Amino acid sequence: MSVDPGELAAYRVCKYLVQSIVEHPDEVKVKVDDSGERRQLEVSVADGDMGRVIGKRGRVANAIRTVVRAAAVQDDAEVDVEFLD
């Protein structure tokens, strides 16, 4: 099944949050993977920006996950957010 990612609140919110935090918003990519049981958002960012996205002790990453999951409620599908190195 293929969905236009822009239709997914989880995708839009995820991309927006990550772009708000990094130094290079243009290089933020979010891929929607619907092949598994649970929808997965795979986030990649410019070299050197990953630290910002993860944050101390993963606090920022976890906050992103929490808010993206809230957004996913609007899509009626749970999501996992993965940050790719």
Add this chain to the structure above:
Amino acid sequence: MEWVETTGDSITEAKAAAVDLLGIAADEAEFEIINEERKNIFGRVKDQARIRARVRPTKPPPKQERSDRGRGRRRTGEGGRSSGGGTKSKSQGAGAGKSRRDSAKSDSGRPAETKAKPRPKSEPARPRASSSADADHKGESVTESMSLQRQGEVMSEFLGGMLRAFELEGRIEGAEVDESTLEVNIAGPSLGLLVGPRGNTLRAVQELARTVVQRKSGGDAEGRVRIDVDGYRERRRTALSAFATEVADRVRETGAEQALEPMSAADRKIVHDTVTDLDGVDTISEGSEPDRRVVIVPAD
């Protein structure tokens, strides 16, 4: 930044209370222990633990000053915790950031001695002399760090974009709580999603908004901006306080203690604060996060 003083049945609890009061995460705070709790022979807390806390200056001061100020401190501070009062804080920044931060906090003094405020990169250099003299930094911080007003704007913009990404209807309102606290409220009819179970989502939003401000200000932002969703915090406070009062009344009548469900530090604080003002009852906390809970007990 202002210091706040809090008490609790343990240092941990006092810290949790301070963190809630400041509206920040534990590792952004700087703590000073005033005294530890004292228990009577039955293990019940007799004297509460008392600590002092403030928002840790987010950016380390310029190197030159640091070595000046740090002189003579190194030896005592080496073991992590210096003598007596013991500044202790969970700093865990990566690599270089850590040691810089540690030194920045190791000489925390009396409340009046606000740390020298570092300059944001964007602003023209200011005479250095003023910052090492521990005079009045109030005025200085206003000119040097990102103003509260500006932080509010940055957050409002961030939240507005977030609402659009959610495709939710909402209005962003800012209000000044006091001179160092601004509240940004997202008002709207159906924003429960942004609050989440036990306010979890709201906390995450707050965390992200703060991160955005930190990035934009180079980590040098004074004061606090608190985010609320349609008055949730205030409603939660009122409801929780009423509930705690009810339970406390029951405990007083029956003489039997009653444990409440696990709550966040912020919520526990509301319960503690409410019950402390009531006669014949006391509160204790038990369990460890995230299952820490308040128990309302008959007073001795």
